[in-house]
Amino acid sequence: MTWETVIGLETHVELSTQTKIFCSCTTAFGGEPNTHCCPVCTGMPGTLPVVNEKVLEFAVKAGLALHGEITRRCKFDRKNYFYPDLPKAYQVSQLYLPIVRNGRVPIRTESGEEKVIRIHELHMEEDAGKLVHDPWIDQTRCDYNRCGVPLIEIVTEPDFRSAEEVIAYLEKLRSTLQYLGVSDCKMQEGSLRCDVNLSVRPAGSQELGTRTEMKNLNSFKAIARSIAYEARRQIEALEEGKWVVQETRRWDENKDATFAMRSKENAQDYRYFPEPDIPPLEITEEYLERIRAQIPEMAEEKAARYQSQWGLPAYDAQMLTGEKALADFFEETVALGAPPKQAANWIMGEVLRRLSVDGLEEKEMRLTSKTLARLIALVQEGKVNRNTAVKVFDAVFSEDGDVDTYVREHGLEQVSDAGLVGQVVEQVLAANAKSVEDYLGGKEKAFGFLVGQVMRQLKGQAAPQVVNQTLRERLEQRKTM
Secondary structure, eight states: OOEEEEEEEEEEEEOOOSBOSSSSOBOOSOOSTTOSOOTTTTTOTTOOOOOOHHHHHHHHHHHHHTTOEEOSEEOOEEEEOOOTTOTTSEEEEOSSSOSEEEEEEEEEOTTOOEEEEEEEEEEEEEOOOEEEEETTTTEEEEEOTTTTOEEEEEEEOSOBOSHHHHHHHHHHHHHHHHHHTSOOOOGGGTSEEEEEEEEEEETTOOSOOOOEEEEEEOSHHHHHHHHHHHHHHHHHHHHTTOOOOOEEEEEETTTTEEEEEEEOOOGGGGTOEEOTTSOOEEOOHHHHHHHHHHOOOOHHHHHHHHHHHHOOOHHHHHHHHSSHHHHHHHHHHHHTTOOHHHHHHHIIIIIHHHHHHHTOOGGGOOOOHHHHHHHHHHHHTTSSOHHHHHHHHHHHTTTTOOHHHHHHHTTOOOBOOHHHHHHHHHHHHHHOHHHHHHHHTTOTHHHHHHHHHHHHHTTTOBOHHHHHHHHHHHHHHHHTO
């Protein structure tokens, strides 16, 4: 039997506000355990929450960018459950009137397939704390620093049919949220976490199968592998005549498998009721217009502009706009006078290479656009050749060193003295009579060999155009001798 995989996603996104959703505690990542919390976010008796206006602004901005319908009168609800990292024994979320509904995200997979993923809803809520398991002392301890950090949860319809579609959607979603400035979407820090709801059904069937939920997957690699494993596990169970149990499962990276955690809850299990301490939020048309005006140029619009304004190939434009920080760096470099195509080549080549080698994100690199623009200018001016420029780039990348100083102190300025180049050319021709004879006999490859010998004598610092011109002239002179 042929099976079809059906997937829906619940993506939790930590918002880039400076303070928490209902109190003034910092949202900074890290810190000593239980130092970023207060009576409000730990739910002490007698405290009252106050909604952070920036959270509402970010949620509305995300909803508009995802083509959703903004709920003009939304409210918060209490989601009741006991768990050690939830000191209130309830979470303030939105069930009945979420801030956004009926959005959509167009995607294109690596294989070129285009598809629209429907957004069921986007709602605001507070994050829970974190359990820290210490196997050495056989204890589990609670860190409440994350309690009350603002989240938006984005829930899709079950529109995905493969891991490839899921990854394409998450990449598009991450890019959108980063461009908006509402989240840094750092999966390694938990700013973007994904729950995968997955079921299988016979191909052609319209009836959904029993789904399982895989919780808090924090890398694209883990998401893809967990989807492959869970689909295979469910198919094998059904083909053996067994049932798929609706449950929550955890992904074990080391064992490359999912394992049951608990039976899957439904909404009634959480005993939702309206949050009594927070009044409903009224959103006016004037407010929406103000937020719409704040939405910046997005990745697709930038890519189109790069192609029309600067003549970049579509591939270059897409690469440069995939991450907002990279697009900003590129535009700053061009604004400082670097030719767009040269700037694109350096960024897609050397900059991305060093970021990968050093394990850095674009925001973390110390190299500035001013330094890269100056290095490109040195190549354009003929003061260093491309190979030397790469060495200079590697030398200054980590600390954003001064390229002019480095070139001067290390004697790397390109040799353009025609007299000196002519002397070295004569030496090379005298020492390689056989290659000279081959060239004069019509073997063009010999010319490349002779160029290489001249460049080696000049330690790679000669201007290639000067070497080529001088060598051609001297060889042509020998034809008439």
